[in-house]
Amino acid sequence: QLQLLQEMLNRVLDESWKVIVCNHVTEALTALHNEQPAIMLMDIEMPEMNGMEMIRHLNHSNMKVIAMTAHDSSITNELKAAGFDDCLFKPFHTEALQAVIGINGNTAEKTSDQKTNTVIPEQFRQLTAFADDDEEAALEIIKNVKLALNEHLQRLQNILDEANNPTTNAADTPNIKSSITQIKQVVHKMLPIATMMQMNSLD
Known part of the structure; x- marks a missing residue:
């Protein structure tokens, strides 16, 4: 799923974006400290610490945090109450990803011969x-x-x-x-x- 997300981001983002991929919570915390990203996509089911726990440890006043989950949309209010700014419900399509990131699909998506x-x-x-x-x-x-x-x-x-x-x-x-x-x-x-x-x- 991480590989698919990377491929999706590569298709919709231009060269002005920097994408950092983390496999573990410790890597993510280090990247957050060093890079101070504008947007964070976080799976709420992680082995070391779930998303609900992790977001409580984050200062995300200047960062949009988007939850990714396979739960249905009934969990939306719980996620937003925990501090998430938006949600992506897996499996999601490119259009949904673009919408939560805030980019225009007509201009940002890379095109190729179909x-x-x-x-x-x-x-x-x-x-x-x-x-x-x-x-x-x-x-x-x-x-x-x-x-x-x-x-x-x-x-x-x-x-x-x-x-x-x-x-x-x-x-x-x-x-x-x-x-x-x-x-x-x-x-x-x-x-x-x-x-x-x-x-x-x-x-």
């Missing part, structure tokens, strides 16, 4: 739209998505295995509430990509 890529299945078109019809880049995106989905599915399987096969030591037996929380976290991470790929759900 070609129909017949190699990429229709199911992946929303994902590979950020590749600007570069087949190699599109295939790299699909490869990364496949690896990420496999990791999520393996984590789900591990959680289910632990819940179904508790150890003999009662202290080591997984708590059902904890298992459900872990499953929700994994599904939340999978949801944006699964939606873009139009994956079917099973009841």
